[in-house]
Amino acid sequence: MTVFGLDTNVVLRLFVDDDPRQRxxxxxxxxxxxxxxxxxxxxxxxxxxxxxxxxxxGFNRKHVxxxxxxxxxxxxxxxxxxxxxxxxxxxVEKSNADLADAMIASRSLEEGCQSTKTFDVKATRKIPxxxxxx
Numbered sequence: 730m731t732v733f734g735l736d737t738n739v740v741l742r743l744f745v746d747d748d749p750r751q752r753x754x755x756x757x758x759x760x761x762x763x764x765x766x767x768x769x770x771x772x773x774x775x776x777x778x779x780x781x782x783x784x785x786x787g788f789n790r791k792h793v794x795x796x797x798x799x800x801x802x803x804x805x806x807x808x809x810x811x812x813x814x815x816x817x818x819x820x821v822e823k824s825n826a827d828l829a830d831a832m833i834a835s836r837s838l839e840e841g842c843q844s845t846k847t848f849d850v851k852a853t854r855k856i857p858x859x860x861x862x863x
Contacts, residue, residue, distance in 0.1 A: 731766040732807070737777040740770060744796050745786050763805025770800065771809045772832065779828045793828065794821045813839065824855040834858040 742748065742755035762768055775797060782788035782796065798818055801808055808814055817831035830852045837845040838858045846862040853859045 733766060733768050735768045735770050735774065737774045737781065740774060740778055740800070741781055744782065747786075759803075761805075762803065767805045767807055769807045769809070772814070775800075775808070775814065776829050776832070790821055790825055790828065794818050797828075810836075820856055826855040827852065830856055830859065 738751070739755050739758070742752045743759065746752050758768075778797070779793050782793045783790070788796070797814065800806055801811065801814065801818075813832060813835055816835040817828060820826045820831040820835070821828050830847075830849065834845045834852075834856045835858075842858075844858050844860040847853060847859050848862060849859070850861060853861045
């Protein structure tokens with residue numbers, strides 16, 4: 730079956746209606762997912778989606794996490810490193826951590842790192858595996 734990569738701007742239109750023509754096209758494309766074709770979203774795309782929804786559309790972290798969780802459960806939609814995204818979303822939901830920080834720490838731990846060094850004091854309080862570099 731055919732697989733298409735999805736750019737962030739297509740995924741974004743599933744959650745916002747700032748361009749009715751693009752939203753209609755994105756929703757129509759979504760109708761064929763899992764039936765006629767599959768679609769793939771990269772980790773980079775998810776991070777860009779997080780940034781766009783929060784900075785451009787006023788979503789808070791919890792609402793972005795809910796949006797991404799919906800993507801994880803969409804028929805025919807494949808999310809890169811699904812397990813990592815689930816782990817990161819749990820951290821966001823549990824501690825209101827930044828999604829990018831949660832992904833960085835979770836991925837580093839997956840690779841066997843003892844911790845992730847950072848200068849971000851808030852991240853060290855919210856995310857297991859993040860340690861302040863002093």
